[in-house]
Amino acid sequence: MKTTKFNIENLIRPTIKALKPYSSARDEFQGNSDAMVFLDANENPFENGVNRYPDPQQGSLKQILSEIKNIDTKNILLGNGSDEVLDLIFRAFCEPNKDNIIILPPTYGMYSVLANINAIGIKKVQLSNSFQPQVEAILDAVDDHSKILFLCSPNNPTGNSFSSQSIEKLLNKFNGIVAIDEAYIDFSEETSWIDRLEEFPNLIVTQTLSKAYGMAGIRLGMCYASAKIISVLNSIKPPYNVNELTQQKAIQQLSIKGLAKSQIHNILKERTNLISELESVSFISKIYPSDANFVLVKVDDAAKRYDQLINKGIVIRNRTTQPGCENCVRLTVGTPEENKILINTLKSI
């Protein structure tokens, strides 16, 4: 149980607390009878599959996710990618030109971009040499205006998961929102923190269909939190933020039993093969352990190796400018054929 006192009411921005949310036609009438005549939303009445506004609360999709993730639908909010979800979290809790967030570089770039867009300060506490959170230094960095602590686990671009003891300590000691970005959790042996939501009222977990679930193109991000936090985020989200095609495609793919599981299995098998092949590439000096569908490796000269691969038609990510990642590149695990091309090319340059 959380030991320190945490009061969500003190964290929500006053403007958001006072907000009267937009009420859409589909919010105000929520019957689901097919026999209804809908003349309330100024839609074009001729059927083409998308002539009607989508369900603003994504009921059917949330139902499926609720079963897959074993969590109540009232604890789920969906967004146009997790990037929208993250932006909603900023706008709910951070007062522009006053509040700050804490991030742990090297990490996902969107947290600081969103902070900059929203005029929110950024406190950086670098990860340790083994890319773990430095708990005491993080807690020392906290001030009265620190509203959100972002923990990305497994972390991008390093690939490792954060120690669960460290995460638990931060959840207990930090009185703001702890947002755990679990974009890569399905590739990891670690259990998701969504199982611990009832214990920690300050916990928000984000996930996505973009990685393990193979649907980066439809843009669907998930946010799991207390019913209270979800209702605050719901009050500020654009009414129809998840479009009809996205909802339909997600439902269709998620209904294929075992699909994601077998693809994840294959990707993890390929990751093992890829790592063992990388060990014999002469200019790779370090392969970092990965709980994700990518591997961070240290090379002799990241810019040179990046350019050489580009010339051979292979695009990787150069992460050398990230703190602690000098001369590191990030390699996504591809199909067996793609990985073979990568390995053969690395061995020939």
Ligand SMILES: *Cc1c(COP(=O)(O)O)cnc(C)c1O
């Ligand atoms: C890829 C990724 C996401 C996914 O963002 P979407 O907007 O859902 O595609 C989120 N967080 C991290 C750390 C990522 O690497």
